[in-house]
Amino acid sequence: MSERWLKLTVAYDGTAYAGWQIQPSHPTVQATLMEAWRAITGEQVTLTASGRTDAGVHALGQIVGLRTASKLECARLVQALNAKLPEDVVVTGVESAPNGFHATHDALTKWYRYQIHNSRVRPLMDRRYRWHLPQTLDVRAMQAAADLMVGRHDFACFETTGSERSSTVRTLTRVGVGQGGAAGEKIDFDVEGDGFLYNMVRGITGTLVEVGRGAREPQWVAEVLASRDRRNAGPNAPAHGLVLVEVRYA
Structure with missing residues (x-):
């Protein structure tokens, strides 16, 4: 039976899940998607993801990449999957992929956004998606610090123990600080690069917040990078403010 490779684009609210990767006793996005696929096609497929959130x-x-023998058209698969998936997971697209496509290894860049609600009043609608910080943050100072992270560096200072990597050197093409909202209360950190270490974006965010609240000067970030020591950087920001926005391929 002939098989084909597919690339799925998936959006999800991660609040109720123990991450992407399947676990024996906790709900995960991978397991949820595999169950929906099996219900539609009868197949037990292997799913590769661009990143294990x-x-x-x-x-x-x-x-998400997979190999399938199903003959269902891509548009039909989108409809069928979304009919089976819970409301906090949505397949936004299905398309053909090259033979042997691997969502992790074939990715060129990934774009993450960390979202903050900077106001004395805590958010309501965004409470699941933004880290509430009541102390006013200095956006210009944070951007000055962020500029020091752009380029190819050893980012060991932002890696949390828990994942074995052959190298801690990565290239960041963008570390931007944006501000919006009626009163400037929405602050977003956009970080894009060729790869990320375990909890790297959350570590970067926690470090930039230290600068934003005036505890450190922007140049401190250069010292943190040079140290290659996680103990010298800021704390990890909470998980709920982090979003995987986009992954780019050739």
């Missing part, structure tokens, strides 16, 4: 982390553009 942690518990509570969200996605707008998670990319």
